[in-house]
Amino acid sequence: MLDYDKWQEIIDSISKHKLRTALTAFGVSWGMFMLVLLLGAGNGLRNGVNHNFLDDAVNSLWIWGGSTSKPYKGLQPGRRIIFHNEDYKTVEASIGAVEHLGVRYWLRGGAQVKRGNEVFDYPVRCVNPGHRYLENTIITEGRFINDHDMSSAAKITVIGQLVRDAFFTKDEAVIGQYINIKGIDFKIVGVYLDEGQENEMRNIYIPVYTAQKVFEGDDIVDQIMFTMGDISVENSALVEADVQRLLAERLNFDPEDKQAIYISNDLEEYMKFQSFFQAIKIFVWIVGLGSILAGMIGVSNIMLIIVKDRTKEIGIRKAVGATPASIISMILHESVLITAVAGFLGLCAGIGILWGLESLMTALEIESEFFRNPEVNFGVLAWALFTLVVTGALAGLIPGMKAVRINPVEAMKG
Amino acid sequence: MISISNLYKSYKTDYNTLEVLKGLDVEIEEGEFVSIMGSSGSGKSTLLNIVGILDEYDSGEYRLSGRLIKDLSQKDAAIYRNELLGFVFQSFNLLNFKSAVENVALPLYYKKISRKERLKLAEEYLDRVGLKEWAHHLPNQMSGGQQQRVAIARALISDPKVILADEPTGALDSVTSQEIIDIFKEVNNDGKTVLIVTHEKEIADDTDRIILLRDGVII
Numbered sequence: 001m002l003d004y005d006k007w008q009e010i011i012d013s014i015s016k017h018k019l020r021t022a023l024t025a026f027g028v029s030w031g032m033f034m035l036v037l038l039l040g041a042g043n044g045l046r047n048g049v050n051h052n053f054l055d056d057a058v059n060s061l062w063i064w065g066g067s068t069s070k071p072y073k074g075l076q077p078g079r080r081i082i083f084h085n086e087d088y089k090t091v092e093a094s095i096g097a098v099e100h101l102g103v104r105y106w107l108r109g110g111a112q113v114k115r116g117n118e119v120f121d122y123p124v125r126c127v128n129p130g131h132r133y134l135e136n137t138i139i140t141e142g143r144f145i146n147d148h149d150m151s152s153a154a155k156i157t158v159i160g161q162l163v164r165d166a167f168f169t170k171d172e173a174v175i176g177q178y179i180n181i182k183g184i185d186f187k188i189v190g191v192y193l194d195e196g197q198e199n200e201m202r203n204i205y206i207p208v209y210t211a212q213k214v215f216e217g218d219d220i221v222d223q224i225m226f227t228m229g230d231i232s233v234e235n236s237a238l239v240e241a242d243v244q245r246l247l248a249e250r251l252n253f254d255p256e257d258k259q260a261i262y263i264s265n266d267l268e269e270y271m272k273f274q275s276f277f278q279a280i281k282i283f284v285w286i287v288g289l290g291s292i293l294a295g296m297i298g299v300s301n302i303m304l305i306i307v308k309d310r311t312k313e314i315g316i317r318k319a320v321g322a323t324p325a326s327i328i329s330m331i332l333h334e335s336v337l338i339t340a341v342a343g344f345l346g347l348c349a350g351i352g353i354l355w356g357l358e359s360l361m362t363a364l365e366i367e368s369e370f371f372r373n374p375e376v377n378f379g380v381l382a383w384a385l386f387t388l389v390v391t392g393a394l395a396g397l398i399p400g401m402k403a404v405r406i407n408p409v410e411a412m413k414g
Numbered sequence: 415m416i417s418i419s420n421l422y423k424s425y426k427t428d429y430n431t432l433e434v435l436k437g438l439d440v441e442i443e444e445g446e447f448v449s450i451m452g453s454s455g456s457g458k459s460t461l462l463n464i465v466g467i468l469d470e471y472d473s474g475e476y477r478l479s480g481r482l483i484k485d486l487s488q489k490d491a492a493i494y495r496n497e498l499l500g501f502v503f504q505s506f507n508l509l510n511f512k513s514a515v516e517n518v519a520l521p522l523y524y525k526k527i528s529r530k531e532r533l534k535l536a537e538e539y540l541d542r543v544g545l546k547e548w549a550h551h552l553p554n555q556m557s558g559g560q561q562q563r564v565a566i567a568r569a570l571i572s573d574p575k576v577i578l579a580d581e582p583t584g585a586l587d588s589v590t591s592q593e594i595i596d597i598f599k600e601v602n603n604d605g606k607t608v609l610i611v612t613h614e615k616e617i618a619d620d621t622d623r624i625i626l627l628r629d630g631v632i633i
Contacts, residue, residue: 321496
């Protein structure tokens with residue numbers, strides 16, 4: 001009963017001082033709103049780029065042949081370096097850090113892929129079983145290429161979701177069906193998804209040995225790549241150097257020749273991005289703390305002015321019998337109510353905008369490489385709101401206590 | 415009702431001490447209607463503030479309704495003010511954001527009386543000062559005389575023993591002033607002790623007794 005009365009008095013006071021309430025509320029709302037947007041944008045940026053890496057294993061080395069740029073043991077520069085099956089097997093056997101090794105070979109002159117009368121141009125990737133770990137390939141139907149397919153040079157294929165969508169209807173069973181690649185029928189044994197870029201799902205995989213036998217008749221591979229498990233950036237650089245040395249020895253080029261083969265270290269790239277994100281994160285935090293601080297200062301200022309503005313009211317209330325405690329409690333309740341509600345509304349507005357942005361991006365199917373899923377951490381926001389409310393309360397409390405000590409007669413003159 | 419003996423009060427500034435009350439003795443019986451007169455600076459407002467427990471004194475003794483009023487905590491002072499005293503000020507001192515009836519009801523809020531009950535009582539008291547129709551107007555929609563009547567109703571609502579008025583007609587014209595004084599007379603007839611500070615002779619003449627102050631002593 002009494003509490004109800006008290007809140008009624010407080011709500012009455014708030015509703016009759018609309019400007020004062022609105023000013024306070026705006027300061028807090030704006031602070032929270034900006035903080036939510038900032039944190040959301042920062043996270044969106046990070047999620048966006050992180051997602052790009054989902055496509056590939058981030059701890060991997062990618063190696064492909066180039067042309068020598070330095071003379072070596074009487075050999076002229078400008079010699080093309082080509083990998084053969086034995087080279088990748090040696091890498092797999094000799095480099096201790098190799099976790100999963102994949103190879104890739106492209107059909108020369110591209111490939112026409114047919115089923116019945118339907119003809120499409122899809123990239124055909126000739127790979128080994130280990131390749132799936134490099135691309136984070138997710139099998140949704142059937143299976144991936146296995147060792148038996150390799151040794152028997154089986155004419156089987158694993159197709160991407162987009163290929164499946166192009167050739168088959170949704171309900172059609174695809175496993176066991178055939179597609180024709182460059183005039184030869186391949187039996188479909190699996191369908192896969194890729195979480196990274198959509199284009200990854202346009203690929204058609206066939207066993208690399210099959211391709212070598214059926215189409216070209218040699219044992220060339222275009223690219224060798226392997227994952228390295230849990231490895232530090234420093235160690236991955238050492239592995240990189242080992243690979244360079246090993247292949248230089250096998251293929252007769254200067255170990256210092258950086259153009260004979262190209263090695264791309266995904267982990268290094270990933271870590272570069274990660275430290276970039278760390279920087280963004282710190283920046284977002286600094287700006288966020290800045291906006292909270294600005295909010296705190298704004299709220300404190302308004303509270304100081306409000307209490308000054310209320311000195312006469314406090315004097316009158318004292319004269320008619322208000323105890324100091326009841327006046328302090330009134331000021332505190334009001335400021336906490338206003339800042340908490342306003343802060344919460346600002347927070348909701350911010351989250352609403354982030355949510356709207358995300359659903360807009362989903363609805364319009366915008367796939368940005370730099371912005372994705374702008375989420376915010378609710379714990380952080382709760383703390384920010386709490387800080388603002390406490391600041392507002394303290395900022396009202398100190399001048400409030402001072403105002404309460406003033407002689408009511410003096411206060412009423414003001 | 416009010417018993418003051420050998421009361422001293424001075425205000426200290428950075429450079430000197432200003433003695434305002436210099437050994438004052440005052441006795442006011444229950445039910446009296448008394449005015450305090452004196453030129454400005456004679457200490458009359460200071461005396462009223464001490465009597466109203468709005469200010470403290472340096473030495474001497476002040477008893478209100480038999481109780482020694484000295485070195486009270488803020489809380490006790492608030493409770494005594496609420497129970498024993500009703501104030502009327504020159505500048506009315508109403509809360510501008512509250513309607514007449516809410517202003518009148520305010521002392522009862524601090525007596526923890528329910529909203530419904532105190533608003534009902536406030537309307538009765540507004541009726542007594544002839545402002546029933548104005549109950550839901552805001553102070554700035556009312557004339558000075560009306561505002562002062564609202565203030566009187568507010569002073570009366572907690573049924574105090576003493577009504578203290580500091581230049582209650584100072585901001586009003588003479589006709590309105592007379593109306594206000596008439597109300598005070600009625601209040602006094604109901605048995606309340608009324609103490610008015612004024613510098614207007616006509617007002618003072620309407621009271622039962624005049625206490626004249628000059629330079630901090632009674633003459």
